[in-house]
Amino acid sequence: MAGDTLTSSEYIKHHLTNLTYGQHADGSWGLAHSAAEAKEMGFWAIHVDTMFWSILLGGLFIYFGKKVADRVSSGVPGGLQNFAEWLVEFIDNSVRGSFSGRNPLVAPLALTIFIWIFLQNLMDLVPVDVIPHLAGAIGIHFMKVVPSTDPNATFGMAIGVFMLTLYYSIKIKGVGGFMGELTLQPFSSDNAIVKLLFIPINFVLEFVSLIAKPISLALRLFGNMYAGEMIFILIAIMYNAGVVLGLFGGVLQLGWAIFHILIITLQAFIFMTLTIVYLDMAHNDH
Amino acid sequence: MNINLTLIGQLLSFAVFVWFTMKFVWTPIMGALDTRRKEIADGLAAAEHGQHEQELAKERAKEAIHEAKGQAAEIINQAQKRASEIVDESKGNARSESERILAAAQAEIEQETNRAREQLRQQVAELAVLGASKILRKEINAAAHKDIVEQLAQQI
Numbered sequence: 322m323a324g325d326t327l328t329s330s331e332y333i334k335h336h337l338t339n340l341t342y343g344q345h346a347d348g349s350w351g352l353a354h355s356a357a358e359a360k361e362m363g364f365w366a367i368h369v370d371t372m373f374w375s376i377l378l379g380g381l382f383i384y385f386g387k388k389v390a391d392r393v394s395s396g397v398p399g400g401l402q403n404f405a406e407w408l409v410e411f412i413d414n415s416v417r418g419s420f421s422g423r424n425p426l427v428a429p430l431a432l433t434i435f436i437w438i439f440l441q442n443l444m445d446l447v448p449v450d451v452i453p454h455l456a457g458a459i460g461i462h463f464m465k466v467v468p469s470t471d472p473n474a475t476f477g478m479a480i481g482v483f484m485l486t487l488y489y490s491i492k493i494k495g496v497g498g499f500m501g502e503l504t505l506q507p508f509s510s511d512n513a514i515v516k517l518l519f520i521p522i523n524f525v526l527e528f529v530s531l532i533a534k535p536i537s538l539a540l541r542l543f544g545n546m547y548a549g550e551m552i553f554i555l556i557a558i559m560y561n562a563g564v565v566l567g568l569f570g571g572v573l574q575l576g577w578a579i580f581h582i583l584i585i586t587l588q589a590f591i592f593m594t595l596t597i598v599y600l601d602m603a604h605n606d607h
Numbered sequence: 608m609n610i611n612l613t614l615i616g617q618l619l620s621f622a623v624f625v626w627f628t629m630k631f632v633w634t635p636i637m638g639a640l641d642t643r644r645k646e647i648a649d650g651l652a653a654a655e656h657g658q659h660e661q662e663l664a665k666e667r668a669k670e671a672i673h674e675a676k677g678q679a680a681e682i683i684n685q686a687q688k689r690a691s692e693i694v695d696e697s698k699g700n701a702r703s704e705s706e707r708i709l710a711a712a713q714a715e716i717e718q719e720t721n722r723a724r725e726q727l728r729q730q731v732a733e734l735a736v737l738g739a740s741k742i743l744r745k746e747i748n749a750a751a752h753k754d755i756v757e758q759l760a761q762q763i
Binding site for chain 2: 339341343359360362363364365366367368371372375376379382383386387389390391393394395396405406409410413425426428429430432433437468471472473474476477478480481
């Protein structure tokens with residue numbers, strides 16, 4: 322809840338600032354004490370909260386994954402194994418449905434993306450003030466707990482996927498084939514000169530669509546999660562506006578959280594499915 | 608919302624998580640699923656095979672029982688036949704034995720009779736000669752009339 326000394330806009334801004342570690346203007350290294358200070362740190366700074374939560378959640382995932390994998394048996398599955406198998410089969414079916422090539426990387430990649438994004442998004446359902454307040458109690462002033470509301474996290478994954486699509490495009494089709502895909506379509510002609518003329522036009526069109534893939538992938542997730550988080554923050558402000566509005570805000574928060582369960586799952590699923598589709602396109606000649 | 612080093616950090620941790628998942632999570636779980644799928648398929652095939660075997664065994668058992676029943680009936684038949692044969696045989700034996708004993712007894716009786724008769728004849732002849740000689744002591748010479756006495760004895 323917003324402190325007495327904070328205005329609503331300060332409260333929102335406070336909630337949307339990452340815990341940033343970097344070089345201060347005076348040359349010393351340390352945590353930024355305000356949003357403006359964090360901005361001044363430029364590229365060579367790191368969002369400690371985003372890194373911490375995402376690695377913690379990813380670590381949880383691979384810890385339980387490894388635990389299941391170590392005990393996995395082809396006999397009657399127990400509780401955790403049952404759940405893991407259900408997930409694995411769900412991902413496997415999705416991959417089989419949209420990915421026509423053979424690549425042992427794609428299914429585990431899809432699983433990692435789905436679970437990691439889902440867990441990151443799930444942090445959105447923790448009431449917005451709980452963890453920042455706990456962090457404040459131990460002297461940490463900024464704490465953004467949902468890594469997928471940080472564009473660094475979503476772009477990190479999207480660029481990872483983009484690099485994989487580039488790698489497999491070039492590996493499967495060769496440099497020539499990949500360049501041809503970029504320059505010889507959608508416009509083509511039998512006349513060599515016209516074909517040559519079309520190359521820059523095609524390149525511009527294809528390059529934009531190529532670049533649009535990772536950007537749309539990252540921004541879709543970021544936008545949805547950021548907006549969801551923003552609404553939670555706005556609802557939280559209502560708690561300060563008296564009992565009636567506060568109760569109303571409680572109902573709203575519950576409603577939005579229930580609706581958000583759908584969104585976080587859907588966004589994780591969309592990210593995963595698009596990753597599979599992009600990789601499938603990288604594996605297929607047109 | 609600054610783009611900074613976090614981007615690269617996230618990219619690297621993403622790569623590590625994907626690598627880890629692929630190596631230590633996905634592969635073993637998928638392996639187990641495949642193994643189970645195979646085991647279930649094998650189990651179903653084995654069950655089907657077992658059922659088929661059972662049906663065959665039932666058929667065979669039925670045949671065996673049928674055959675055994677036939678054999679038993681045959682054995683009983685033979686035994687009965689053999690028993691009646693034995694009875695008949697012993698009956699025949701007894702009859703012939705009794706006949707034989709009877710015949711031997713009759714022969715003995717006859718022999719004894721003959722011997723007694725011979726003795727009797729001898730004694731009668733002697734008695735006759737003795738009587739005659741007593742009666743005719745003087746007139747008859749035993750030696751002279753011996754052939755007549757003999758003839759007489761023969762006729763008795």
